[in-house]
Amino acid sequence: MSAASNCAPVAPKSKEQLLADLNSCQWRALIIGIMAGIICIVDAFFSPVQFFRSYLFALVFWISFPLGGMAIVMMNHLTGGLWGLPIRRTLEAASRTLPLMLILFVPIFFGMRILYKWAQPAAVRADHVLQYQHIYLNDWFFVVRTIVYFAIWIFWAWLLNRWSAEQDRTGDRRIATRLESFSGPGLVVYGLLITFGSVDWVMSLEPHWYSTIYGLLFMVVQGLAALSFGVYVARRLSDYEPIASYVNPQRFNDLGNLLLTFVILWAYLAFSQFLIIWSGNTKMEIGWYMIRAHGGWAGLALFLILFHFFAPFVILLWRNVKRRMNTIAGVAVGLMFVSLVDVYWLVAPAFQPDQPKLHLLDFAAPTAIGGIWIAVFCRELKRRPLLPVHDPDFAEAFAHGD
């Protein structure tokens, strides 16, 4: 049948081959990550200020994958549905990299004085708004909060993964109920913590400006990046057994629809924030957009409107695009890149209000963190079965598969 040939144009490769390929991917990513890391460290001696700026941008981008991945896994536990079948194990593996992200966060603690005005005593003395904010925005409390966020996320990810492994081992049906009832509160906790986290890490770079949609905007950025990653990895894994037998165009169609939803949600939230601030037109609020919609940043803003919304929106409307695995994987890669640009547009204008000035570190830092992250992700992916065979929702799909 045509659907089957669409799915696996060549004979699927074996499990052993997958393990070997994941190994080589892991080592390549690690080597690239370490080389880029060395460039970062060397360059950090020449331009320490730029190092922390680029590092923060890179970290905020890469943290999207474990956190967004965990949120999507919880969404899948909560709503059920076959759409999660090809991506659940990928995103679970991504959520197990959270301890790594906490370690990678440590340099930010040392760069607080460089990055954040509220951490500079001279700036605080000169600005009465910062003096009011000092009760919340101060060095030690920032560190404590970040560690608390990570502790809760890591605990949650650990529980979800532990039960998931138990489900694989025992096939106990009650575990699915436990995962489901834990995912509802989990999403609430994730939403609250990422709101606090995004305010602390990014919004406080411009301490005079605030927006209450900001946390939601970050959730969508993270969800979109993680889902795109899941779709891309699912495409790669579908060349191999055992995934090859279980994916079909319908699964990718579902994931494509979900990507479309995230794209629309992003546009909705990003525009809502803009409309409210534009309508209010108060001096305190518009500064954020005055910087980001003028000079060189205007070009990036236009790029985001076109490629974070219009282009993917129109492309993802087509059923044929969503049902062709290679096309939808290509769209997913594009969306990951656009998310990177989005994070850059959110973070970097705080440091360079006039023009975007790309520094070598703006490339080296994301490559370093990304390489190391992908290596750890591959290592985690290898450790568990790739299909949740004992999930009651998926039982029917496995009954129909050969």
Add this chain to the structure above:
Amino acid sequence: MMKRKPVYGLLAEFETPEALLDATQKTHAAGYQRIDAFSPMPIEGLSEACGFEQTKVAPATFIGGAIGASVGFGIQYYASVINFPLNIGGRPYNSWPSFIPITFELTILGASIACLVAMLALNGLPSPYHPVFNVPRFALASRNRFFLCVKARDKQFQLADTRQFLESLAPFGVYEIET
């Protein structure tokens, strides 16, 4: 004058969804184009097996949405820029951000009306009469039986040959549908 065919088509009855899916795939592979499958519940892959690839509902929805968007934006632009320009808080007449919510709403309205109308126009609903109900056993299609219909309009349809072909798919029974 077109010669009126005496039968609407042939109806094959199956006992399991797997048998229906399999028979549908084989019938489509044998070159039959005008086929239809009936089942009490959705069966994954069945519409693809019927050769049902694309409908015109999606493009109609898109066009309806585009018309809604243009009308929504156009009407506001006309009112606030051309017909009755008002200075509101010193903003430009063409304050497009404030036009977006209405534009969005009318996009959805246009798309959903076009979708509904196109769906009804294309599937011929509401349809008070359909020949398949002339087969008494077809009532089971909403309970526990699965039916495959090959319509007489199909180019390849020959009453005896098609009946023989359907018999070869091991159905529970094959029935002629009177028009």
